[in-house]
Amino acid sequence: MSTSREPIGVVGTGYVGLVSAAGFAELGNDVYCIDIDAEKIERLKGGEIPIWEPGLAEMVERNRERMHFSTDIGDALAAARLMFVAVGTPPTYSGDADLSAVNAVVEAMPASDQHALVMKSTVPVGTGANIKRLFDEQGKSGFRYVSCPEFLKEGSAIDDFLRPDRVVIGDDGDWAGDAVADLYRPLLSAEHGGEGSGALVRMDIASAEMVKLAANAFLATKISFINEIANVCEETGADVVEVAKGMGLDDRIGPKFLQAGVGFGGSCFPKDVMGLKQLAGNSGYHFQLLNAVIEVNELQKRRVIGKLEKHLGGRLVGRRIALLGLAFKPNTDDMREATSLVLSARLQAAGATVAVYDPVAAEEARRMIRGVRFAEDALDAVAGADAVVLVTEWSEFLELDWATVAEAMDGTTVIDGRNALDADAVRAAGLTYEGIGRS
16 A cells, blocks of 8 residues: 555544554555553554454554554644544433543644544544534644544444445545545445445535434444344244245345344444434424334343243243353444343343353443353353354354254254254254244
């Protein structure tokens, strides 16, 4: 890649910040990564990556000379004019986004007509307008502002950065928006002057802020819808896998996010759905659909308990249950809003003994789950179990020898919470298979 690309600053070295920084370094930018967590910065300087994402550690190592880590935001301001903001905006108890970290970055910016904030963090619509107002009040009216929402999926974030389907830029039509577009240019399609496949969408700041919230809310709605269809399929004898296949062939619908299961989790969908619902409410509009999406998702996580009770005689007291998978999805160690958190707590409340195993997320899970036995591997988890629940569809679980699993278990029940297992192979081992919405 070209070495003539301009340096940039990235404030926040969490998931979005670190992936974006490594991606820009791969394109040839010098990247100044800033974080207030001194311990994390020292770990990054030593080559230790604090999150698990396929290919990230290798990309950081490959671009070590271009990636600079510091706790001093002045280092980034001295070297770069574009400051990408990738700090956390977790939900508060009210459901609103906590913008304290964003506001701290705004406060730290100097008066300048040579710099711009580029917002990657997911923020409520109107945040950009508020930040520009704060800049004016603080005598920093020359500081530019751009909204550039991220669309990285955990587990495939590197590919998502390097091969985006779209780059959304919300700006005031000044140099800052143009500069951000130029940064992404190599990843864009020929129509937009690049050699990649991504579309460039320029719009006003408020609309760009809404794009991320609306996209995630729609995908979450699609998941909750197919889970509702799955529940009806269980009552009527239909198979949701076949139903989803038939639905997905309609190009108005498409096959993605039509996989029924035990509900969505992670750092984006729950937060963004709740954030959009709260934003609508604060604006005077009652977003009824999102209320249903949230309720369906929470109830779906608990339906597994009913399935276990059905197969295990109505009560779970003293029963041994194995949970395979803890992270909210495969290829990540992210435990935020993971279904395993709800299941492990509900099972223990029902009197069950719970063993768990995840090939990557166990360390993170130990900070969030109490009272369970953390197994060394999948076979250790299922040993002596009355029932097994697939919670996260890691590839190693899909390749299990079910005859060996059957020998290790005391019971015979397998609940496929992701409809990912080979049902025939499970049954051939003498086990009782039940999926989600499957006849």
